[in-house]
Amino acid sequence: MKILVAVKQVAALDEDFAIREDGRDVDPDFLIRDLNEWDDFSLEEAVKIKEASADPVEVVVVSVGPGEADESLRKCLAKGADRAIRVWDDAMEGSDPIAIARVLAAVAKRENPALLFAGVQSSDHGFAATGMAAAAFLAWPHAAVVCSLQYAPGAARAVFRRELEGGLLHEVEIECPAVLTVQLGINTPRYASLRSIKQAAAKPIEVLGLADLQLGGGEVGEAGSASRVRRMYIPDKGRAQLIEGDVAQQAQRLAAIIREFKGETP
């Protein structure tokens, strides 16, 4: 039995970043890459199912990205994934979540897992779309924002809870195979020591291209996307009025704000 976990190497902005010449993205020199925070949780959930299972379960991680994504895949291998796949072709440059989802669905068709996990969203662009779009391309049952999961490997159904707004949970039963997007806090991701990451460097990462997945250039990249970036800009930041002074003065002003507020309520 196999669980496929889609992971993303996200980018965070470094200090004093600048927008690229063409105005559509940030200068890559200022991007700091790391594994998406949600993917720590979805991978951990898969590994937990594997470890609790009497029968063998294979956890495969897949990511769509250029060579530098290998670093994040290695981290996943160190954290208990059995195999890693990276998919890339230059034609994939500029893909939005819909285009990425098409690629992931092709990998899932190839791997035939019982479950496909993704994170609810990525910490860089936060589309919250890739997982569910992949489900549509696979025509599989799907659900988002899973905060707890009960699944016996190979079972026909799974029971999970979705985390709704306002501190409410909704329990749902779903047919498998299914695509689930996993929310933060579902488990406690394990630590991958530097040594285990280094050792994972010895494990091979399978690299696939468009041809391996029988995809055409028009299905990925900008051509395969459902939106197009026109312009990226740094917004004028609304700025709070800073209360200056030493600690005593600042606290005094804050106390005054509180008193003023309470004075309004009878």
Add this chain to the structure above:
Amino acid sequence: MSSSRTDAVTRILFEAFSTAEVRLFYALGFAAIGIFLYGVYVQIRKYRRGAPLRLEGSWWGRLTDMGAKVLSHSTLKRRDPAAGAAHRLIFYGFVLLFLGTATITLEYDILEPLFGIRFWHGGFYLIFSLVLDAAGVALIGGLAFMMYRRGWLKPPKLDYARPDRAPGDADFDRPQYRREDWAFLWTLLIIGCTGYLLEAARLVWLSGRPDVWDTRWWSPAGALLAEALRALGVSAHGGEVLRVSLWWFHGLLALCFIALIPYSKVKHIFTSAASLLARDPLAAQRLPRIPEAQEAPGVAKITDFNWKQLLNLDACTKCGRCHEACPARAVGAPLSPRDVILSLREFANATLEGGALPAAAELDVHGKGPGQIAQETLWSCRTCMACVEICPVAVEHVPIIVQLRRKLVEDGDMDPLLTKTLQTIHKTGNSFGESKRKRGSWSKSLPFKIKDARKEPVEVLWFVGDYASFDPRNQKVTQTFATLLHEAGVDFGILYDGESNAGNDVRRVGEEGLYEVLAGANVAALNGATFQSIVTTDPHSYNTIRNEYPEFGGSYRIEHYTSFVHRLIAEGRLNVDRQLKLRTTFHDPCHLGRFNRGYEPPRELLRMLGCEIVEMGRSRANSFCCGAGGGRIWIPDPVGTEKPAQNRIKEAAAIPGLEVYVVSCPKDLTMFEDALKTTGNEGKFVVKELIELVREAVAAPRPTEVSA
């Protein structure tokens, strides 16, 4: 009757014993030696079941070092001079008595029968008797004091109550230790006393023989007792009977004692000396790398320890000095270095002394079972090396704890905050989670530009460190130091973004893989720069760069700022314009003081500034850790417990009229300023970095005087 012929004076061995009796004695003697040798074999087999280890350095150097320590008892005098003196009496008494017996055996069993050589008679014999009598008195005197100390004085460090077990646990109370301690004392004492009685009995028995009776005062103690016996009405015949019975009793007891040496506390005679022989003087300052061959990092099974560490476990005599010195234990944490060692010893004895090695699962030293070490115990350690530094028999607790931690780290068994910090350090190269590019931001507000040592050569490379670069309070100290260097005209530079966390504490947490990454990065940055020497304001960085980086390809001349600034003032490059006349106390930072013996430069510097130094009770090698080391600054303290820094501030607060508590480490500054507030001592005295005092004493030059 002629007067005694002193040259014929001797003691006839086995006098009036039948051949059968002599043979019986020899048989028993050989049996005792056989039991002894078997015991030694079991112990050596135990050590060999550990991992291999190559000792560095010359054997001759090790031998002379050990010899000096053992003969002078220099390590035993520390922090307990009375016990040191008493042990010296016991040691020399025992050694002399042993040498005496060996001398007799040498003549009686070897030289005389084989070569006909005899020397144990006449003048030599008489002086021999006197010396041994004195040795016996020393032995008994020392033992008596130890009994008084243990039974009446009851020093706290001899309390075997464990902080890492609760009542009800199998190995919570260890009455067997107390029994063994007292048995050891009494046995030796009885052997000694019966020796004298035996001597006295013989004298009474042979009182008719002039060459014995007339020379009896060469054995003063025996002679006195003989007089007492005669006064009590014991006849020569009575003496004969007494002598025979005492002879067998004393002899058998002594043989039992010898036979049981390897099975009891008495083995410390060998194990402690061997431990001193095998010691690593940089044990805690320079931690061991993970051997290439080793699969899983750290120690999981008892057999993962190397033979020296297993030997360390047996060298411990439960003196309690480490227990007393440990800052974690002092504030009630579930850690006592003594009990880590003793637990592991019991575990090793239970598993490694049998004929066959038990299954791997039974060799796991982590856990809460008897002899195992719990996670909370290991995570309580501050790696301050107070234990290693004071141990008289060179037990190396800190490397043992760190190697146990390595396994916990590999398994992810850490406090969540610590886990997060390690991930942050891996990602950003610092423990604050700030972008690498901001590492040099503290320098932007200065009126001068600091050279980038990555781009141009400098004379002095200043390794700033995490806390000094990112913590707001410490940034002020860093800026002050930069200004002082600038005013003194020092040609210095920093690595800016090229510097990462030096890794000292990451290594001590047990994340060896991350340490290798950090050390590798820093060594690459340093090797790429051109400089004469390194100076640092951070003792942790100082320790690891000085002692550990050479193994990673980076050997540099490095100083802590205290000796550097001391030299600047001595050479006149900085002038003390006003004497501060402050009443201060100096807190020795662990990594500068105890780790690297840097006790004097900060004190000399303080004196140069015109400050009066009042030492705290625990100073220099006995300085009390602020509690931030070993990664503890990244692990939350349990709610409601006293922190080591608070304990320390209270110690300082007891100094009347204290004005300034002086520190020279960024973590100390953070911990003690916090403790000053939480102990309610704010307003009574202040905590200041030594650099800040230097700034107060050295006036900033007028603008025209500062070189560009």
Add this chain to the structure above:
Amino acid sequence: MSGVLIIAEQRRGEMRPVTLELIAAAQNLRRDADEVAVAVLASAPERFVDALKVAGVDEIITVPVAAAEFDPDTFESAIGALISARKPDVVLVAHSVDSFGYAAALAAKLGLGFATDVFKTERIDGELVATRGGYGQKVCVEVDFPGRATVLLAIRANMFKPPEAAGAARVSAFAAPAPASRSAGRDFIELSAGDDVDMTAAEFILTIGRGIGEEAKVPVFRELADAVGATLGCSRPIADAGWLPKSRQVGQSGKTASACKLYIAMGVSGAIQHLAGMKHVATIVAVNSDAEASIFGVAKYGIVGDIFEIAEELRRHF
């Protein structure tokens, strides 16, 4: 091919307020005689009609479905059919937990233009342009949808002011196909337990975030909150770590502090999921040692400083 179709959100028999925000967002997307229609999917959709009769709504479409509550397969098939029948230019849904479960799947299946977490919409030279955030909300990204006849947008909550005036809309029904669903909703579970605090009613909230460092510091702030008369809240990481019950969590997944007028955030950096719950608050004061923390972009007043020092000093005033 015209008009704006809004999918209303309802849960447990209540219309979710975000629906009205979508109606407001729809207004500047009309072209000429375009109409704005709101579709409500429920087992008894007519119950929600009155709540939707506000200014700016031209048509209310009731879509009866078999599922009692949100279900992905049901919604996708019903909305898909509605889109195919009506062919709107723009479909607006809320960027919410429910829409996370179906919007992207629907867009992928039907080949729609698609963007989520959109906080600004406009037409530039007749083309639809949506603005969303990027790189952890540190930049703004304008996107368009060349060649897409219909575009589906998920709109961020608390960005558009709901219409206040009433309106007159015609009501129609739409019979959606009802294929079998592959998932079945069961119970709802309220997260209270341990703490009978009602965040939704609190007017004055003091929230703590990751900046407090360790669990041992929580009592300090609990005591401060009591002293100043505020309800103690926390950000997600604190609740996930178990330092405070989930019922105290404020933010998108926590309790919506809808009645809150004064909000003091200490040691909270301002992740968008947290801020999402707080945009409506009249006065937000942020205390954080990091001058660059996102929360300073949202707060009215800010103090850059050590939260423990400020807490201690503030305590002295009460």
